[in-house]
Every structure is written in C-alpha cells, then in structure tokens.
Amino acid sequence: MKVLLCYFSGTGNTKMIVNKFNESLVSNGVETYIYKIEDNCFNYNIEEFDLIGIAYPIHAFNAPSIILDFANSLISVKDKKVFILKTSGEPLKLNNISSLKLVKILEKKGYKITNEYHYCMPYNILFRHSDNMVYKMWNTAIKVIPIDCSELLSGKDALLDKVFMGSFIAWLFRIEHWGGRFNGKKYSVTNDCIKCGKCSKICPVNNIKIENEQLIFGNKCIMCMRCSFLCNKNAIKIGLFNKWKVNGPYNFDNKSENEVDKHRNFCKKSYETYLKKSNEKIISFKNKTIKIEN
Ligand SMILES: Cc1cc2nc3c(=O)[nH]c(=O)nc-3n(C[C@H](O)[C@H](O)[C@H](O)COP(=O)(O)O)c2cc1C
Known part of the structure; x- marks a missing residue:
C-alpha cells in the first residue's frame, strides 16, 4: 500500500x-x-x-x-x-x-x-x-x-x-483568511529585533522582507504564527492579536504535576472529556489486542 x-x-x-x-x-x-x-x-x-x-x-x-x-x-x-x-x-x-x-x-x-x-x-x-x-x-x-x-x-x-449549521458557522469564520492578510500588514517589530532574518527565512508564504535594515510585512500573511512563535527575541508584534501572542516552543516532555495552571478552567469540561475518551479508546484497544494474542 x-x-x-x-x-x-x-x-x-x-x-x-x-x-x-x-x-x-x-x-x-x-x-x-x-x-x-x-x-x-x-x-x-x-x-x-x-x-x-x-x-x-x-x-x-x-x-x-x-x-x-x-x-x-x-x-x-x-x-x-x-x-x-x-x-x-x-x-x-x-x-x-x-x-x-x-x-x-x-x-x-x-x-x-x-x-x-x-x-x-x-x-x-x-x-x-x-x-x-x-x-x-x-x-x-x-x-x-x-x-x-x-x-x-x-x-x-x-x-x-x-x-448544526456547521457550514454557515465555518463560512462566517473564514473571514480569518481575509482578516489574516489584513492583520499581517499590521505586524511590526520591537527594538529587541536584531534583524537576524530568521522570520523572513521561515515564513511559509514569503511574506517578510528585510529592506534597508527594516522588516517589511506584506499582505500574504496566513496567520500561522511561525514568525512570532519562533522569534528568539520575542520581538514580533502580531497586529490586532498581540495580546494573544504565544512565543517560544513548548516542552512536550515536562510532566511537572505541581505546576499551577492559570488557564485550568478554560474549556475545562472539553479537555477532560477529550482526555477521558482518548484514555478509554487506548484501554479498549489494548484489551482487544491482548484478546487477539490469546
Ligand atoms: C490564527 C489561528 C487560529 C486558530 N484557531 C483555532 C480554532 O478555531 N480552534 C482551536 O481549537 N485552535 C485554534 N488555533 C490553535 C491551533 O489550531 C493549534 O495550536 C495547532 O495545533 C497549531 O498547529 P501548528 O503548530 O501545526 O501550526 C488557532 C491558531 C491560529 C494561529
């Protein structure tokens, strides 16, 4: 296959x-x-x-x-x-x-x-x-x-x-495709920017150029966040959404159980259900596999 x-x-x-x-x-x-x-x-x-x-x-x-x-x-x-x-x-x-x-x-x-x-x-x-x-x-x-x-x-x-009404809701939210391009033009950098060119190199749609030591954000942004997320200096401001910016890669292997989670109540039920259902799926699959082996 x-x-x-x-x-x-x-x-x-x-x-x-x-x-x-x-x-x-x-x-x-x-x-x-x-x-x-x-x-x-x-x-x-x-x-x-x-x-x-x-x-x-x-x-x-x-x-x-x-x-x-x-x-x-x-x-x-x-x-x-x-x-x-x-x-x-x-x-x-x-x-x-x-x-x-x-x-x-x-x-x-x-x-x-x-x-x-x-x-x-x-x-x-x-x-x-x-x-x-x-x-x-x-x-x-x-x-x-x-x-x-x-x-x-x-x-x-x-x-x-x-x-219910899924197509309509999705259509409404597709304003993001146009809004992303509009907002992308509003991206800017703080004085922490060292013009290393990383953002320009990694942008998937070649939307960031450096001209005369200035960063220029074009109108092709697809709001993927790669530039601002991976900026080592956290120097990129993401226009109208700057207060929601997340900077720096995650550590996927740190269990840190004692940590206080500031957002623990955000969509709490959904996360709990997702994790619970996934766990049930894992257990039921394990049991099936064991049965086959017997
Ligand atoms: C512009 C934008 C819109 C997003 N919208 C949603 C959303 O509607 N629902 C959601 O659960 N996550 C949303 N997210 C979060 C991403 O889907 C999520 O972090 C995803 O795993 C990122 O994958 P990537 O690292 O492959 O880009 C959004 C992220 C961005 C950048």
Whole structure:
C-alpha cells in the first residue's frame, strides 16, 4: 500500500502529528511519502497512491487558506480515498466543522473522504498551555495515533460528528483568511529585533522582507504564527492579536504535576472529556489486542 501525506504546519504541532502517523503507517508495512504543502512543488502522480492524507492546524474553525489552495490545485480523480488529520488548541466539537470547505472542494474533484482524526495540541495563539497540559496532550496523541492508524488501514470509515449549521458557522469564520492578510500588514517589530532574518527565512508564504535594515510585512500573511512563535527575541508584534501572542516552543516532555495552571478552567469540561475518551479508546484497544494474542 502507498500513502501520500500532505501537510501544513505553522508552528510544528501538526508536523509532530504527521510524523507520528507516518511512523505508524510505516510500522504497518505501508510505503509512505510526505509532502510539505508550503514547498509549493507538488509533482506526485496521485493515481499511484492508494490513500492521500491531508493534515492541517485548525484556524478559526477552518482549514488555513494554504490548505484550501492546495486542494483547489489537485487534479480530478475517480473515488480516490482521502483521510484528514487536524490539530487544534481546544477539543471543542465545533472544530469538526473545520474540514467542511476542504471536503467540498475535494469531493467536487472526485476524492472520497473516509476518515478524519483530530488531535488536541497546545495553542500557538490565545495563551500558553501549561507544561502539564502539553505533556498530557502529546502523550495522548502518541498513544491514540497507532489506534487511529490501524482503524484507517482496516478500511473502517471514521468521520467526525456533524455540527448544526456547521457550514454557515465555518463560512462566517473564514473571514480569518481575509482578516489574516489584513492583520499581517499590521505586524511590526520591537527594538529587541536584531534583524537576524530568521522570520523572513521561515515564513511559509514569503511574506517578510528585510529592506534597508527594516522588516517589511506584506499582505500574504496566513496567520500561522511561525514568525512570532519562533522569534528568539520575542520581538514580533502580531497586529490586532498581540495580546494573544504565544512565543517560544513548548516542552512536550515536562510532566511537572505541581505546576499551577492559570488557564485550568478554560474549556475545562472539553479537555477532560477529550482526555477521558482518548484514555478509554487506548484501554479498549489494548484489551482487544491482548484478546487477539490469546
Ligand atoms: C490564527 C489561528 C487560529 C486558530 N484557531 C483555532 C480554532 O478555531 N480552534 C482551536 O481549537 N485552535 C485554534 N488555533 C490553535 C491551533 O489550531 C493549534 O495550536 C495547532 O495545533 C497549531 O498547529 P501548528 O503548530 O501545526 O501550526 C488557532 C491558531 C491560529 C494561529
């Protein structure tokens, strides 16, 4: 079996999920290829693949515009199976609507979406998740991914629940695609900026230029947060959303149980349900596996 995994990741969370999923596919004997959508040099023959995976971070209850542009650029096919992987900061059911537009584009071109998997990963905007929560999220994802992967390979379809008025809500929030470009022009740097050029090099859409020792932010920003999240000097101000900026990579391995979590009450029930349900899935899969061995 041959699988092509196409992904976009702003700040690395989705990339981590894709790599783990890829590991699972490979350990099941699948031949995999990974395509980084921002490289903008797609030259695979889709027809050669049994399955196509598309992975993205949820932005304002939608797929980022770079993902929709990629889907629009794909050739038409007949019944090619696609699975979707998504990451988001909170595990709200409303996030299920993020793939509706993507699915619509793909279905028009003859793709058949059979499986969707959603993993909760730390926020790269809004607030910084506590180390303990980050540890829990990642630990959950790495245990659930092999289960999802074996479900995918077994041929069992698994789509996420529908949300009432989902298409309409997603359409409303897609203002973010336009708003991101508008807001991107409002990015600026503080005096801490040393003009190292890192932001310009890592921007996935080449939106940041340095001219005459000045940083110039263009109008192509897709609000992925990579520049501000990874700025070593925390010198980038993200326009209207600056008070929600998160700077600096997360440590995914620090369990730190005694830490006081400032945001412990934010969507508390959703996180608890997500972690509980994932745990039940892990336990039930373990039990099944043990039964088969006997
Ligand atoms: C502009 C923007 C909008 C976002 N909107 C949502 C959202 O609607 N729901 C959510 O749960 N997380 C949202 N997030 C958080 C990201 O989906 C989450 O942190 C994701 O794991 C980041 O993945 P990445 O590191 O691959 O970019 C948003 C992040 C950004 C930058």
